[in-house]
Amino acid sequence: MKRVIVGLSGGVDSSVAAYLLKEQGYEVIGLFMKNWHDDSVTISNECPWLDDSNDAMIVADKLGIPFQTVDLSEQYKERIVDYMFHEYEKGRTPNPDVLCNREIKFDVFMKIALELGADYVATGHYCRKATLEKDGKEIYQLLAGVDTNKDQSYFLCQLSQEQLSKSLFPIGELTKPQVREIAAKLDLVTADKKDSQGLCFIGKVRLPEFLQQQLKPKEGVIVEIPESNQAFHKETPSFSNKLEELEYLSEKASYQVADGKVVGKHQGAHYFTKGQRKGLAVGGTAEPLFVIDTNVDDNVIYTGQGKQHPGLYKRALFVSNEEVHWVREDLALQVGETMKVQARIRYRQELQNATLYQVENGMYVEFEKPQSAITEGQFVAWHHGEELIGSGVIS
Template sequence: MHQDKKRVVVGLSGGVDSSVAAYLLKEKGYEVIGLFMKNWHDESVTISNECPWVEDSTDAMLVAQNLGIPFQAIDLSEEYRIRIVDYMFSEYKAGRTPNPDILCNREIKFDIFLKAAMKLKADFVATGHYCQKDQVESDGKITYRLLAGADANKDQSYFLCQLNQEQLAKALFPIGHLQKSEVREIARRLDLITADKKDSQGLCFIGKVRLPEFLQQQLQPIKGKIVAVPASSPIYINKGIPAGISPEDFDQEVLREICLPATYKENDGEIVGTHNGAHYFTIGQRKGLNVGGTGKPLFVIATDTRENIIYTGLGEEHPGLLRLGLFVKSEDIHWVRPDKALSIGETARYMARIRYRQPLSRATLIRKEEGLYVLFDKPQRGIAAGQFVAWYEGNEAIGSGTIS
């Protein structure tokens, strides 16, 4: 190993996970370089007196010193603004709910950052993600598998569900086999400054920013109506799965009825209040509606950013909150395992989730010309356009897609 040391560039974020990842790689005999990504420094947007990236950058540098590895910072803020921040604004403006963490991994860490690492003649890039990878060989061809982290409570495979084979080939996840407690223990033993640092909250690399405040930078408040739709509304009559037919035999009309979101009009319910902008809200949200006297809590069941109306339903079991299916357009389907891609007309059974740390649910995937229909065995709460659905076989992420 030592005569031909493999070079790894570690994304040192200034947190405990990437710190320990760098240490473990060094222990294994890799030549390790620490690289800090500066992804945001537009002070007008943070609306906070704290400057998280300066502190994080310093911590990352101190960790590199402690471990005796070279360290440099790289400014990716322009790419980050274009690929993540502008995208988020446009998605929220259109009434969708993007996942910046998944995008950050696909567009920044495993694309721009990966290319920067390759310029440093790296063989691999490594991150402090709680996930694992291995490989299978068939007919002399290697296929990489993206696996859940050993710590079920911290598994981050969902955030990496948009990675492709080329990206996985170059990726290392040194802490994926460990529990979070073990990672902290290693950091304490090494006396790393990040050992007891809290896990970062907030947007991927933007730091301590609350989303509504962040959105208000570009999306101006506009007063609009809050409409409460009764659970007995005729809109929900056909939303169930027909009895006695198996999902692969459903025609397109039935699939669309189950998997596409309901469309609402103002007269489908009664006006119960006002809001400051439909683009600030997402499906399943209950905070920030400020409508009193309803008994049960109100939940957002749909947003119409064109008409600036928020549709709500009363109580957690409201049929507008629960859906049995979702749809992914053809161009938005991504296979981590391209060898398992479904052809048009094929169906498969997988476990799926629509958000981080959500327990996996059994689902049938049906591939049609226009895209992929995902039918769950049990209704899912708060399916929102713009989010990602990821499907798994056991603990392996097989594919993912953007929900329409």
């Protein structure tokens, strides 16, 4: 019997994952990760870790599997929270869920599981793993979950071949309603539990208050940039080569306060992200205002009216070499090579047709159609069909 350690989070997905593995004849152990101690920034009673760990324990008891809790809050603070503060400070918007999988669940947690004699680690992610043989070597594939509405392969876009080799995703072949149905039949306490929202394992966090622990509020102005601004009506220059064009298409716009009008005040540019609409508290415009850029050095937020504002759209992005990650290392591009892919720049976005261009210092991703709110610090993930083959941090 192979031993599998399941990350039991106290939710319905990991509960059913544990049940399915037991049915398949594995020796299953449930392990709950405690990653957070500070309840002062979590929103009242929404998914505090204590309720979750109790639910996980009740599920383990019901399934007749051993259960224990591990405290990873120190590593979580170091690898996720500190990183988040650091990124926000630089005016970037990190994705803690992707990081949490790479750094905590499939690294720190996985090492603990392997030390406990596990052959595999399993989670309740909606994705699938497949294997293929190439040049006599086994290669692991990360595939989208069958439930297109819940596919979570994006959150695992930073996993390595080594991590995938030791991972199992038991519910990847199921839809969410099927998972809930199984849990209901088994009368599991988590059957009707709402999906957790917010930071991986912390629960719903009030982000500004959370960030204020380290990043002090400081008042700045909100500037509205009109669509008539000349930056949006420049003639496209002619390029002598593709690289010049890619540099031009992925260039970050630069605005000055004088380019628009001051329409309000904010408490810190680093609390805002591109494409954000909520929290600006500016009224009186024909269409809602969206953040089109933030400047943390000058502490200014630039906004534009409406979802179609040209300041939101770009056709290409850049990922520096140290941030390029291939799940399928065998497909990695060499300098000068290109590859047609489908890509997304955020979770749940429909896959978009794109082309990768590997250059000396990194990789350009050029989209067929302009993309809204390409945000520095977020992850771009690229696919061949239902297989996620690589990803990178947008720079």
